[in-house]
Amino acid sequence: MAHTSYEESIKLVYKGMWLLAAVTLVEVALSLFGKGYLGIDPHGMTAVLAIVGIGLIVLSLYKAYYIVYNFMHMGHEVKGLRMTVLLPMLLLVWAIFAFFNEGNAWKKRRADVKFKNAIELNEITGKPEAPQVKIMD
Numbered sequence: 516m517a518h519t520s521y522e523e524s525i526k527l528v529y530k531g532m533w534l535l536a537a538v539t540l541v542e543v544a545l546s547l548f549g550k551g552y553l554g555i556d557p558h559g560m561t562a563v564l565a566i567v568g569i570g571l572i573v574l575s576l577y578k579a580y581y582i583v584y585n586f587m588h589m590g591h592e593v594k595g596l597r598m599t600v601l602l603p604m605l606l607l608v609w610a611i612f613a614f615f616n617e618g619n620a621w622k623k624r625r626a627d628v629k630f631k632n633a634i635e636l637n638e639i640t641g642k643p644e645a646p647q648v649k650i651m652d
Contacts (some may be wrong), residue, residue: 531585535578542574 547553549567557563573604584590589597 527585531581535581538574538578542571545570545574 543629544553547555548555549564549571551557557567583600590599
């Protein structure tokens with residue numbers, strides 16, 4: 516890859532800065548829209564909120580890719596070095612999904628335990644009514 520001059524490098528930095536600023540402004544606008552601050556309340560529209568959420572994820576991933584590729588010069592490195600950075604990051608993403616799944620399983624199991632404890636308490640006290648346990652979504 517050919518080296519760029521100082522002037523070309525400065526132009527690339529400013530181009531990157533304006534691109535990241537524009538993407539950030541779009542992210543902020545999507546966030547404000549998703550919370551209902553732009554005049555339309557999307558809280559009843561599940562599909563719109565899903566699109567907003569996916570859009571925020573995609574834009575954030577794009578910004579992270581752009582920063583690593585251009586500003587951290589990872590795009591100019593050999594494939595082996597890029598893989599040593601990329602593969603641990605993918606393991607981190609997998610870990611996040613695994614922890615959310617594990618947390619959800621604990622949450623559901625806790626609701627089951629509370630429900631069974633309420634049934635046992637009703638049997639001990641002799642109350643015939645159904646247990647009053649709030650099961651979380």
